[in-house]
Amino acid sequence: xxxxxxxxxxxxxxxxxxxxxxxxxxxxxxxxxxxxxxxxxxxxxxxxxxxxxxxxxxxxxxxxxxxxxxxxxxxxxxxxxxxxxxxxxxxxxxxxxxxxxxxxxxxxxxxxxxxxxxxxxxxxxxxxxxxxxxxxxxxxxxxxxxxxxxxxxxxxxxxxxxxxxxxxxxxxxxxxxxxxxxxxxxxxxxxxxxxxxxxxxxxxxxxxxxxxxxxxxxxxxxxxxxxxxxxxxxxxxxxxxxxxxxxxxxxxxxxxxxxxxxxxxxxxxxxxxxxxxxxxxxxxxxxxxxxxxxxxxxxx
Numbered sequence: 001x002x003x004x005x006x007x008x009x010x011x012x013x014x015x016x017x018x019x020x021x022x023x024x025x026x027x028x029x030x031x032x033x034x035x036x037x038x039x040x041x042x043x044x045x046x047x048x049x050x051x052x053x054x055x056x057x058x059x060x061x062x063x064x065x066x067x068x069x070x071x072x073x074x075x076x077x078x079x080x081x082x083x084x085x086x087x088x089x090x091x092x093x094x095x096x097x098x099x100x101x102x103x104x105x106x107x108x109x110x111x112x113x114x115x116x117x118x119x120x121x122x123x124x125x126x127x128x129x130x131x132x133x134x135x136x137x138x139x140x141x142x143x144x145x146x147x148x149x150x151x152x153x154x155x156x157x158x159x160x161x162x163x164x165x166x167x168x169x170x171x172x173x174x175x176x177x178x179x180x181x182x183x184x185x186x187x188x189x190x191x192x193x194x195x196x197x198x199x200x201x202x203x204x205x206x207x208x209x210x211x212x213x214x215x216x217x218x219x220x221x222x223x224x225x226x227x228x229x230x231x232x233x234x235x236x237x238x239x240x241x242x243x244x245x246x247x248x249x250x251x252x253x254x255x256x257x258x259x260x261x262x263x264x265x266x267x268x269x270x271x272x273x274x275x276x277x278x279x280x281x282x283x284x285x286x287x288x289x290x291x292x293x294x295x296x297x298x299x300x
Contacts, residue, residue: 056089066110076107114162193253
C-alpha cells in the first residue's frame with residue numbers, strides 16, 4: 001500500500017497561480033502559440049511512502065481505508081484497525097475482558113458520523129469509537145455468542161446526512177438514533193421474503209447473497225446476487241431459472257424489479273400496476289425510445 005504526498009503547499013499554490021497567469025497571457029497575445037512552454041517544469045515535490053507491516057501496519061491485507069474530519073487515516077485489515085497520523089500507527093484489536101475494545105479483529109468498513117464518532121464494521125459486530133474517551137461501544141444485536149459463519153451477517157452504511165444504518169442477520173434493518181439502534185419498520189420488506197429467497201437459492205444449489213441499499217429513510221433497494229461459474233456446464237440455465245423464480249417471489253411480497261435487462265422484460269406482465277406506471281414514465285421521459293431502447297416497453 002502506497003501514499004503520495006506533496007511537501008510544499010505554498011510552492012504548489014504559487015505554481016498554480018503562475019500557470020493560470022500563463023494561460024491567460026498566452027490566450028490574449030497569440031492563440032496560435034503554445035499555451036505552456038514545455039521546457040519549463042513546475043517546482044513540485046512529491047513523495048511516495050509504502051506502508052506495510054514492516055512500517056507498523058498490523059496486517060498487509062487491507063479491506064478499508066478512510067480519512068476522517070481530522071485528517072487521520074484509518075486502515076482496516078484482516079488483523080486489526082490501524083490509525084495513522086502521518087508519522088505513527090496506533091493499532092486497535094479485541095482485548096480479553098475489555099468490553100470497551102473492538103468486537104472483532106477483521107475490519108470490513110470504516111466511516112464517520114455527523115458527531116465525529118468513528119464507526120467500524122467487523123466480521124462479528126458493529127463498533128462506535130469515541131476519540132475523547134478512546135473507547136469502543138459494541139453492537140452485537142443478540143449475536144454476541146453466535147460465531148459468524150460468513151462475512152455478510154453484519155453490514156453498515158451511512159447516508160448523505162451521515163445517519164448510520166445497519167443490516168443484521170436474524171434481526172433486520174435498523175438505524176442509530178443517537179443512543180442505540182432502532183429497528184426500521186419497512187412495510188414491504190418482510191422476513192418471509194428473505195426466507196423465500198433462501199429457499200429458492202437452496203433449491204438451485206446457490207448461496208444467497210442478499211444486500212440492501214438504503215436510498216432514503218423511506219426507500220430500500222434489495223440486491224440479490226447469483227454467483228456461479230459460467231464454465232460449468234448447465235450453470236447458466238440453472239442461474240436463469242433461479243433468477244426468474246426470485247423475481248416472481250419478490251413481486252408477491254411487494255418488492256418490485258428495478259433496472260431490468262432487455263431479456264427480463266417478459267417477466268413483468270403488461271397490465272400490472274407496476275408495468276403501467278413504468279410505461280407512462282418512459283413515455284413522458286423517452287417518447288422516441290432513444291434513452292433505453294427495448295426496456296420498459298412491456299408487451300403481452
